[in-house]
Amino acid sequence: MTAPLRVCLPAQNLLDALTPIDGVEFVLWDLDGPAPEGRLDLLVPGYMGKPSALAALEGVDVGLVQSQSIGYDGVAAVLPDGVTFANAAGVHETSTAELAVGMMVASQRGIPDFVRNQDTGTWDNSPRPSLADRRVLLVGYGGVGKAIEARLLPFETDVTRMASRAREDERGTIFGIDSLYEQLPLHEIVVVSVPLGEQTQQLVDAKFLAAMPDGALLVNVARGPVADTDALLAETSSGRLRAALDVTDPEPLPADHPLWTVPGVLITPHVGGASSAMFPRMVRLLRKQIGLLLEGKDPVNVVLP
Structure with missing residues (x-):
């Protein structure tokens, strides 16, 4: 039996919007506290978090980090080696x-x-x-x-x-x-x-x-x-x-x-992307990325490495 794709989300609202998807196991982790055990094929950090939060991924088996932001300044300095990073182009x-x-x-x-x-x-x-x-x-x-x-x-x-x-x-x-x-x-x-x-x-x-x-x-x-x-x-x-x-x-x-x-x-206090338009577009991007990974295809929006 093929192991399920493991997708790690930072919040319950994303979990509720995405589940269920055949062949996918979802876990919750917001990069605070101990990481879930095992490989995480796709991980979504929280929105508007500082790049330094990605230091929590050191030693964690992560395939793709899917950001919820378009910008990724400062990410390269903290992203562990071997981890792929995609931005949220198309969302904001x-x-x-x-x-x-x-x-x-x-x-x-x-x-x-x-x-x-x-x-x-x-x-x-x-x-x-x-x-x-x-x-x-x-x-x-x-x-x-x-x-x-x-x-x-x-x-x-x-x-x-x-x-x-x-x-x-x-x-x-x-x-x-x-x-x-x-x-x-x-x-x-x-x-x-x-x-x-x-x-x-x-x-x-x-x-x-x-x-x-x-x-x-x-x-x-x-x-x-x-x-x-x-x-x-x-x-x-x-x-x-x-x-x-x-x-x-x-x-x-x-x-x-x-x-x-x-x-x-x-x-205005950095609210360009922070509207009701963000969430459904973020969900659509995640569904697309999950579909590509399930098919063995390359994800979209990859900006690092």
Whole structure:
């Protein structure tokens, strides 16, 4: 008799959503406390856990680690040798793009100001800039960037795409990152959705921000360290630039950090993927991975080793 595929999940809700599957034995473990005995063919860590939690896998017989996040910065340093790691590409793009566009609409149309005015009964109906007709630069054209583009186009925006290298597709030119400083001055909204790595650490620095035109909006749905917080604080505090940030550095942002109170800065607490859209998409990805493993095929979304 063939041994069942052993799948380790971090929480009961995933177990309830996936069981039963013929040929699969499910176990629960959230990387805290002793590991289950025996081989774990597929292991899912908890959502938004720190990469350091994967150190608990040392000495455990694990085949594939299936993350619940798209980003995997810091994982390579702690992932035990011989363990394969897959990210959650396809799970968070919908939700993150939805938040990114929502933050753009809110920032452009002054919704944070209207919410504050509601506390004092202030009626300020001065005109605000639209999202329509704005020139938007997408810095990062992976799954999240493409999902943001798909939602921006119906808003009648003019979208420019930028990836690590230049190429063409059915919509035309995708610029390479080498033309960043040519493109930044041409766009009123700049959306950053690049993965965090050596090339993107503090990509949004003083030079980057200085190249953006007066009154422009920076949207960061990547990772906090992609931006230089001091440079961002300087440009937004002066009123020259605005920002909509789902991620910050440090994170969580301390309650007394001056960025919280800068006019024109909208902050959400790293909730791009944290919506009701995540769970069903995560379940679908896990079902796909389990099906592939049962068939003896390679899993999808493998990013390490």
